[in-house]
Amino acid sequence: MAGDTIKLAVEDxxxxxxxxxxxxxxxxxxxxxxxxxxxSASPLSLSIAPRxxxxxxxxxxxAYSGAIVENRTWVFKSTDTTANQFKxxxxxxxxxxxxxLCARVWIRDNDAYVQNVKTWTDAVTAKGIKLVDDxxxxxxxTDFTAASTKIVSQQPDCIYLALSPEGSANFILQLRxxxxxxxxxxxxxxxxxxxxxxxxxxxxxxxxxxLAEYTPGGINDLGRQFESAYKAKFGEKPDTFAALGxxxxxxxxxxxxxxxxxxxxxAIRDALGKVRDMETVLGHGKLSVIDRIAHYDMTIxxxxxxxxxxxxxx
Amino acid sequence: xxxxxxxxxxxxxxxxxxxxLGFNLVFGVHKIMNLAHxxxxxxxxxxxxxxxxxxxxxxxxxIFATVCSGLLAVVxxxxxxxxxxxxxxxxxxFLIGSIGVDMILVNIALxxxxxxxxxFPFGIVPVEPLVLxxxxxxxxxxxxxxxxxxxxxxxxxxLHRTSYGRQVRAVSNNERAAILLGVEPxxxxxxxxxxxxxxxxxxxxxxxxxxxxxxxTMGEPYMLRGFVILILGGLGSLVGAVTAGLALGMVQxxxxxxxxxxxxxxxVYSLLFLVLLVRPNGFFGDPVADARVARR
Numbered sequence: 001m002a003g004d005t006i007k008l009a010v011e012d013x014x015x016x017x018x019x020x021x022x023x024x025x026x027x028x029x030x031x032x033x034x035x036x037x038x039x040s041a042s043p044l045s046l047s048i049a050p051r052x053x054x055x056x057x058x059x060x061x062x063a064y065s066g067a068i069v070e071n072r073t074w075v076f077k078s079t080d081t082t083a084n085q086f087k088x089x090x091x092x093x094x095x096x097x098x099x100x101l102c103a104r105v106w107i108r109d110n111d112a113y114v115q116n117v118k119t120w121t122d123a124v125t126a127k128g129i130k131l132v133d134d135x136x137x138x139x140x141x142t143d144f145t146a147a148s149t150k151i152v153s154q155q156p157d158c159i160y161l162a163l164s165p166e167g168s169a170n171f172i173l174q175l176r177x178x179x180x181x182x183x184x185x186x187x188x189x190x191x192x193x194x195x196x197x198x199x200x201x202x203x204x205x206x207x208x209x210x211l212a213e214y215t216p217g218g219i220n221d222l223g224r225q226f227e228s229a230y231k232a233k234f235g236e237k238p239d240t241f242a243a244l245g246x247x248x249x250x251x252x253x254x255x256x257x258x259x260x261x262x263x264x265x266x267a268i269r270d271a272l273g274k275v276r277d278m279e280t281v282l283g284h285g286k287l288s289v290i291d292r293i294a295h296y297d298m299t300i301x302x303x304x305x306x307x308x309x310x311x312x313x314x
Numbered sequence: 315x316x317x318x319x320x321x322x323x324x325x326x327x328x329x330x331x332x333x334x335l336g337f338n339l340v341f342g343v344h345k346i347m348n349l350a351h352x353x354x355x356x357x358x359x360x361x362x363x364x365x366x367x368x369x370x371x372x373x374x375x376x377i378f379a380t381v382c383s384g385l386l387a388v389v390x391x392x393x394x395x396x397x398x399x400x401x402x403x404x405x406x407x408f409l410i411g412s413i414g415v416d417m418i419l420v421n422i423a424l425x426x427x428x429x430x431x432x433x434f435p436f437g438i439v440p441v442e443p444l445v446l447x448x449x450x451x452x453x454x455x456x457x458x459x460x461x462x463x464x465x466x467x468x469x470x471x472x473l474h475r476t477s478y479g480r481q482v483r484a485v486s487n488n489e490r491a492a493i494l495l496g497v498e499p500x501x502x503x504x505x506x507x508x509x510x511x512x513x514x515x516x517x518x519x520x521x522x523x524x525x526x527x528x529x530x531t532m533g534e535p536y537m538l539r540g541f542v543i544l545i546l547g548g549l550g551s552l553v554g555a556v557t558a559g560l561a562l563g564m565v566q567x568x569x570x571x572x573x574x575x576x577x578x579x580x581x582v583y584s585l586l587f588l589v590l591l592v593r594p595n596g597f598f599g600d601p602v603a604d605a606r607v608a609r610r
Contacts, residue, residue: 140535142525145322146567153315166431170526177441177452200526202436 001253003261013039017047024048028055035060035268037252042068042112049075058269062248064112069292076272076292078248079213082115086189088298089211090123096300096313097185097209099157103133105147105171106162110139116189117162124160132156139164144171148178158185165191169200176204185209193301193308195239205303209311212301213282214243216308219299223281247280247287251294254278318449319571320564325455327563328462329524332517333536334543334555335469336387336510342550343486343506345405349412350390351514351540352533353419358383358515359522359532360423363432372438372523376461379515387511390415391503416533423530431529439523458520465513466556472509473552482506486550542586547596554598 009031013020020039027033035058039045042065052059053074060076061068069075093099102124106117125131132154135147151159152175159175161168168188175186185207191197192210201208216237218224226246230238238246255271256263263271275289283296300311337351362379366372394415398407439457443450473479484492485502493499521536522528543562547554562582569578589596 140531142521142527142532143326144525145326146319146570149315149318149322150571166433166527173441173526177443177450179443179450196430200431200433 001256004256006256009033013044015041015044017044020044020048021051024051024055024057024059028052028057033057034256034263034265035252035272037248038062045075057265058272060248060252060272062244066293072292074269076251076289076294078251078294079244080295080298081293082112083119084295085213085298086116086119086211087123089187089189089209089300090120092209092300092311092314093120093158093160093185093187094124094127094129096311097158097187099129099185101130101132101154101156102158102160103135103151103154103156104131104160104162105135105137105144105151107139107164107167108136113139113162117160120160120162120189129158137163137167139167141167142170144174145178147171148174148180151175152178152180156184158187161186161188161192163188163191165194165197166200168192169197169202169205172201172204172208182207190240193240195237198303198306198308203306206306207303209300209302210308212240212299212308213296214238214240215299215301215310218281219283220279220281220285222279223285226281243281247282247294250278250280251275251287251289315571316568317447319567321449321451321455323564323567324560325458325524325563326567327560328459329517329520329559330536330539330543330563331556331559332462332465332513332520334540334547334559335466335552336513336517337540338544338547338550338552338555339469339506339513340510341544342552343482344395344503346395346408347405347412348387348390348395348510349409349537350415350419351412351510352537353416353423354383354387354390354511354533355514355518355521355536356423356528356530356533357386357419358511358518359528360426360432360518361515362519363434363522363528366434366438376516376519379519380512381515383515383518384508384512386419387507387514388504390511391507396503420530420533427528427530429530431527433526433528434523454523458524461516461520465516469509469513469552478505542582545586545596546589548598549596551596551598554596557598558596 009027011023013023024036027036036052037060040062042063045061045063045068046065049059049068049072053072056074058074060078062078064079064082066081069077104117104121107113133151133156135151161171163171168191172186187209189211190213192208193212198205218227227238230242254275255268258271258274259267273289273292278287279285280287280296283298287294287296300314301308302311333355337348340346340348358379361382362375365375365378394411395408398404398411401407440453443452473482481497482502482505484495484497485499489499539562543555543558547558566578566582569581573581
């Protein structure tokens, strides 16, 4: 690129903060890397971001926590903020699905789910939708029979699930067992626009609505090319995380191009901050990096015939 | 809704009871706090799942999981607890040894499952509920309650109506005296560990079916509940294990529905603390009993 050969070094942080820190030091000090891409989890990214700042090396993470980039100049996030992302499903719930009474179920021992449900709730209650039930569970919980029976007895028009993919599937199956009518709208976050959710929920996933960063099949030509190249290489369709990883590399590639030949770390950092209206495979196909955070529109999907497809009236 | 919730709690409590029966049996007879019991329960669920995935019917999966978990518990006894029995701090060594076994089994399951949550195929048990006296009861819930009643009754019959059971009770009461009377303690250890593991395996399959979820971490919350049941029911008391298991299931379910978010666990564990203060040996234990079953 621009006369330079880009060398990609890949190491496994083992989901271990110490290992992540060791690798960051190795890349920055021994390998003289120009940019560090990763880690992908918030706890790890949060723990090494201060060191990236000290070392003066651009770091771009896939993780969701907004705190990773706060008060930093060298650290970037290739995913949008939780607030921006989940507002979309709240607005879709209120303006398109238009329920009157909703119940919400969320994981209380994980900050990402707490933020997710709060954003959705703010968006729907602002439009006058009433919450008739508020159930919180733990990430490790699998027995939702009591909560399902309680929710069904409240007869809500919609149920919002801020749970893991398997947790969402499990909850829906138990809601159906408890007698939830098929007319009740079931809505969820990004965890419900995943293959693992579809596999775990089976037919019970039919008609559910979910938030997505990536639309299966691709939202634009780039997305369609990505989808076919991914299938050719890995023998399966890409999921959201594959698309997020691809988009992250597109951001880095765009910045490297803009930084010119033989770029310094500072030049790459500046270029990362100036990425605007970049064509991507996420959301509606455009992405900009503002205040070191990638911003893009989210899409809403629904399950039809066992597959995720764009939801109507977006 | 209260009746429905009580029934839901009864079903959950029945599985807790099945889990705790095996846990308490080993503690009651051998005074071994087997912290690998949750992992054996998890392996039972995996064994059942692999059997079904191999194309065999559910009843075969239940049998395979039962045998597999039972043998796993026996192997643990042979390789871990038996060599530690002669050490001076045996009880502490048992605890540490069982933690080691738990970690090994959990890590094997983590590798095998690729850290994914697995599930039994859809349609393996009919899901259409029956409506009886206003209660929605699924066939699976009936299977769970039936299996637990059968297992508890079979265990009671085995312990109190067979010569093998008499040997188990004799060892539980006084191992040395039992040896002098001609009881072979190794055979008793084999029996109790096999039964304990088998019960955990059945519980694992039932939980995997009921909650559509089989993962390498699934034993952890049940171990915690197993401790609560052990304390509430009385250390070594099998009647206590069943009663406390059912009670815990119902209290937890009703508390989750009628109390503010997050208070359910607070109440359960406060109750546990209270029981420890006023009845340190639980509701069905007494100060001199190592195992209630021993004196029956």
